[in-house]
Amino acid sequence: xxxxxxxxxxxTDYSEIARRPLETDHCALIVVDIQEKLLPPIFQRExxxxxxxxxxxxxxxxxxxxxxxxxxxxxxxKIVPEISSLLPSAEAIDKLQFSCFGSDVFCSxxxxxxxxxxxxxxxxxxxxxxxxxxxxxxxxEGYLVHVAxxxxxxxxxxxxxxxxxxxxxxxxxxxxxxxxxYELLRASGSPAFKELLPFLKG
Numbered sequence: 001x002x003x004x005x006x007x008x009x010x011x012t013d014y015s016e017i018a019r020r021p022l023e024t025d026h027c028a029l030i031v032v033d034i035q036e037k038l039l040p041p042i043f044q045r046e047x048x049x050x051x052x053x054x055x056x057x058x059x060x061x062x063x064x065x066x067x068x069x070x071x072x073x074x075x076x077x078k079i080v081p082e083i084s085s086l087l088p089s090a091e092a093i094d095k096l097q098f099s100c101f102g103s104d105v106f107c108s109x110x111x112x113x114x115x116x117x118x119x120x121x122x123x124x125x126x127x128x129x130x131x132x133x134x135x136x137x138x139x140x141e142g143y144l145v146h147v148a149x150x151x152x153x154x155x156x157x158x159x160x161x162x163x164x165x166x167x168x169x170x171x172x173x174x175x176x177x178x179x180x181x182y183e184l185l186r187a188s189g190s191p192a193f194k195e196l197l198p199f200l201k202g
Contacts, residue, residue, distance in 0.1 A: 017144055018173050020093075022183045028110065029059040029118045030151075031068040031087070032101060032124025032131050036077030042125055042153040049082050051151035051177035052123045056086045056198055058181050060191045065113045065119075068092040069100050071130060098130045101137035117146040121180060123151035136163055136165045145172040147187030148180055 040043055049110055065137045068079060070092045078084065079092050095103040120143050131152050134177070135145045147167055147178060154160040168174045183199070185193050 009074055017171065020144070022121075022146065022180065024062045024064060024118065025115050026117060026119045027059075027064050027121055027184070028113055028119070029055055029064055029121045029123070030134065031056065031066060031083065032081075032100065032134060033069055033071045033126075034079055034083045034124050035055055035070055035073065036080055038071070038076055038125060041082055041155045043155060044150075044153060045158045047150055048123075048125065048153040049080070051148060052083060052179060053086055054177055054196075055121065055123050055148060055151055056083070056194060057199055058086065058087070059121075060185065061195050063119065063186060064184075067100075067106065068095045069103070069106060069124075069130075069146060071098070072096055080179075099133035101134060101141065111127040113197040118142070119146065122147045123177075125152060126154040126159070126163075127152040128154050128159040128166075132163045132167055135172045136170055139171050145181060146175050147172050148177045149174050153176050160163070 024193070031052060042048060056066060058064070066088055070076070070079060070085050073094045093103055093106045093109065095106065097103060100106045120138050122135060122145065124131055131147065135147060138145050145167070147164065149164055154163060164174050181196070183198070187193070
C-alpha cells in the first residue's frame with residue numbers, strides 16, 4: 001500500500017513537524033463521527049460544533065478535500081444536521097473500527113485524493129477514542145497530523161485532556177481552530193479571507 005510516508009522525509013525530531021507551516025495543497029480534513037446520539041453528552045459540544053463548522057467552511061473555500069465518518073450509524077445515528085449541511089458530500093463513511101484507518105473505504109478514499117495530501121487535520125469525537133486512534137494510525141502511515149483541540153470532544157473533560165496528551169506524545173501537533181484557519185489563510189485581504197471573515201467574527 002502506498003502511504004504518505006513515501007512523499008515526506010523521515011522525521012525523528014517531532015519539533016520539526018511543529019515548525020513546518022501548513023500548506024493548503026498538502027492537507028485533508030477528516031471530520032470524525034459527529035453524530036446525533038454521540039453529541040448530547042459531549043463536554044463543550046457547542047464549541048466543537050462551531051469550530052468544526054469553521055474548519056469545514058475553510059476547507060470548502062480553500063478546496064481542501066474533506067472526508068467525514070460515522071461510527072455504527074445504525075445505532076448511533078447520522079451526522080448532525082449542523083455539520084452534514086456543510087459537507088461537500090452527503091455520504092459519510094460508516095465504520096465499526098474506532099480508527100478511521102480500520103476502514104478500507106476510508107483508506108482508499110484518502111489515498112485517491114488528488115495531489116500530495118500528506119497532512120491530515122482532525123476534528124470530531126471522541127477525542128480519546130476515535131480521534132486518537134485515527135491520529136495514531138495516521139502517524140504510523142507517515143502522515144503529518146494536526147488536531148484542532150477546540151474542535152474535538154469527549155464526554156468527560158479528563159478524557160479530552162489525556163487524549164490530546166497521548167496524541168502530542170505520539171507526534172501529532174495539538175493546535176486550535178483559529179491557529180489552523182489563520183495559518184492556511186496566510187494573510188488578510190485575500191478573497192478566501194473575505195469569504196470566511198463573517199464566520200471568524202462570530
